[in-house]
Amino acid sequence: MSETYMTIREMCDAFDVTPRTLRFYESKELISPHREGQRRLYSRRDRARVKLILRGKRFGFSLEEIRQLLELYGIGDAQQLQITRTLNLARNRLEQMQSQHAELGLAIDELNDLITQAETGKPRAFPEN
Numbered sequence: 001m002s003e004t005y006m007t008i009r010e011m012c013d014a015f016d017v018t019p020r021t022l023r024f025y026e027s028k029e030l031i032s033p034h035r036e037g038q039r040r041l042y043s044r045r046d047r048a049r050v051k052l053i054l055r056g057k058r059f060g061f062s063l064e065e066i067r068q069l070l071e072l073y074g075i076g077d078a079q080q081l082q083i084t085r086t087l088n089l090a091r092n093r094l095e096q097m098q099s100q101h102a103e104l105g106l107a108i109d110e111l112n113d114l115i116t117q118a119e120t121g122k123p124r125a126f127p128e129n
Helices: 008-015 019-027 044-058 063-074 080-119
Strands: 034-036 039-042
Touching: 008 019, 008 039, 008 044, 019 039, 019 044, 039 044, 044 063, 063 080
Parallel strands: none
Antiparallel strands: 034 039
């Protein structure tokens, strides 16, 4: 196998994804592997895109948001529009995550209080406000 291409199995092993995941990304036009009959061969570009897709998903971006960002790569402005849009999405997502983090922190504190109350024999059905 040429060093410039990877098989679907090699991609699955490298990125810890299933063949179904890679085929799904292909169907959504996020990647476009070279085809030799039934075989899919993934280029360096495909590998970079899969890495970005997985990172975007980990951050909570939708596949549509990721697709739009990937499309901006080749428009010829030295990726300035892509960088600007990525920063805007990232800032918005970070704000959402920080809000969720704060809400989760409150829920954890309340649950800890409830457990402590139950363990000390002073249970209350609902925390006081």
